[in-house]
Amino acid sequence: MCAMGLNLVEWSDDMSVDGRAIDESRKRLLSLINRMYDVMNNGCDTDTLQNILCDLADYAGYGFLEEEKLMSVSRFPERDEHITEHWAFINSLTVCIADFEKGSLVVSDTLRFLIRWVASHVRKSDVAFGRHLGPGVRRLDERSRVARALVA
């Protein structure tokens, strides 16, 4: 177990996409980046690093899938370009995991890649998708929540 130090990245509301599941996925990504930063500073065990990489793969798998489904439903015009960026992330993460398995992962390089992802994708491409969705998606989600509560 690592002692948590300073955070490298912080969530801010201007990074919001849907105010719900997609935002939670991004908050989890930031938390994983901060954990990896802690690993770099405090030299935690390989199990911790492996868990972080597994959770990053989960973020890329489940998180991207949910986002891409919503892009299709909402007819997001930049969907194809956005999905290409997701695949580039998956390819880079796959290389990181392969390097980890070979014992040659450089944590600082991995952090640089993740920080670039936050700057170029999370803060720009994802936010552009959030603008496309607009406040309507939050109202729709609120109605769904109320409907679920009524039938429960």
Ligand SMILES: [Fe+2]
């Ligand atoms: Fe995305």
